[in-house]
Amino acid sequence: MQAFTTLTAIAAPLPLANVDTDKIIPARFLKTIKRTGLGVHLFDTLRYDAAGAERADFVLNQPPYRSAEILIAHENFGCGSSREHAPWALLDFGIRCIIAPDFADIFHANCFKNGILPVRLPRAVCDALMEDARLGGNARLTIDLARQVVVRPSGEEIGFEIDPFRKHLLLNGLDDIGQTMQHVDAIDAFEAARERQQGWMPAITLG
């Protein structure tokens, strides 16, 4: 997993509430067996018309925002299914950070697992950042995870809260597995003790 330290990038404003996982990536694209390549289907129904042509008025189809790495949205971002295709599609498009007043729980957890930083900020702050984002390529936002601040183009810094454990993982590019692997001795010991106490526990082996 790619570490997240500081990110200075173009931010795309998406002033919508309750953006559900089906809006992020419609269910018909979920039958994939890969976690990469979903970026072209990101926000499919908002981004393309019925004939498959780009809608010029959708933010990610506009020149500066095609390379956006930050997304700013309204309340309850990521509600709906627990499938991880939503963060995979965002990441594949290039989004590394989402700023919103709040997120659906499972989506929020899934972001961290995939190296995306979800930042919760009050609605008024999100709206102010959206105004910055509307300046397009002339106005980059900086996210400094170590210091837990969003830096506006004006230089103003806005602090945000984050779970210290999640922060540690993101800063070090540790996925959960990498983190757990650091405790492999404890797992070995636990397994050995269980084996002794529960010798009756059968193994699954097929002849």
Added chain:
Amino acid sequence: MPAAQPRTLFDKIWDSHVVERLEDGTCILYIDRHLVHEVTSPQAFEGLRLAGRGVRRHDATIAVADHNVPTSDRRAGIGEPESRVQVETLERNVAAFGVPYFPVLDDRQGIVHIIGPEQGISLPGMTIVCGDSHTSTHGALGALAFGIGTSEVEHVLATQTLLQKPARNMRVDVSGTLGFGCTAKDIVLAIIGRIGTAGGTGHVIEYAGEAIRALDMAGRMTVCNMSIEAGARAGLIAPDQTTFDWIAGRPFAPAGAALERAIAAWRDLPSDPGAVYDRHVALEAGAIAPMVTWGTSPEAVLPITGSVPDPDQAADEADRARLRRMLDYMGLTAGQRLEDLAVDVVFIGSCTNGRIEDIRAAAQIARGRHVAAGVRALVVPGSGLVKREAEREGLDRILTEAGFEWREAGCSMCLGMHEDKLTPGQRCASTSNRNFEGRQGPGGRTHLLSPAMAAAAAVTGRLTDVRQLG
């Protein structure tokens, strides 16, 4: 010495599986059994491959394809390309990573939540996970069983552990005895009707009380299966003699002296007297009637004798709008009697009600009757072994003579894949667990009910109070 704090069944299983408690309260939780299927595993195996990791415990992992397998004759293979790719990918992955696998044409193939208990792979006191929310089914054995996401599937494959925080304890007591014609499905639908689809959020529900104890294992699995529809992380029922008798002799269960030792350990699992629950709900079994859902959420449920509610009577505008949308989608009008609703399709199967006991219940109603004109009725066994047993008992003949279709094992019309799906506007009496918009096919209208109620609907052509069929 102070007495040990009384603990719940959940607390005991949890405590015995904590490998390490991290600073923020997250625990590294050891996982005893990992069930893998074709839908949520491909990206997990891809992740292992990309990171150069392997599977830690092959002997604690079992794979099977269920969601994408056709339930018609499948010796010719899977026609639908995307379904075929998912199943073939699973087959490649289990071969490459050395994971035990029940092939599509093996009798042991079936819905992952049916075959885990059936094979004795799921046992009391275990932690059991699967990339599927209805993993809660296995809680019927007194195991802590819950669904996980694809990243977590990868995490378990690589480490045999998960990072988890403990859930809260909730207890649902169902006292008394069920009335004639009422089943485990009616109990769980009544519970969801009472507490709502968010009623169990953040909790593990332990089902207890005389009516739960009286259930056979199939019924207990039906109840635990739908815990997720009540918003809970998992459902649990304390293991007892019914559980132990059911486990004995299953292929992967311990046998002989090992089983004796296992049972001795399992007897310590039930919650201690005085154990504290964060939430408590009580129901009287005698007050439960055969239930049927009328809306697009499992909590939109009523006794079969009821009528479609009137949105105008709802508490606030948001509720009114929600109810109107449900009625509109379901093609219903306020005040319509549920028993007057004609059905187009009947589906008997799924991990909720695809066990041999469910097929027996359906066959009992079907015997000597015939599926109503214009109704398509499918019976889909939950596993190849359930199918074989039903055929041994002659249930397939009773059902086919009554005009039911008798199919191969799989998830089938529970989630409307390939040919087993509703067409827009079709009304279906279904023994599955979800009635969301489009769940059984775009525009399909689902009414959840018990196998006996489903069979009754098939033979009368409308939602029917099974008690009237005797």
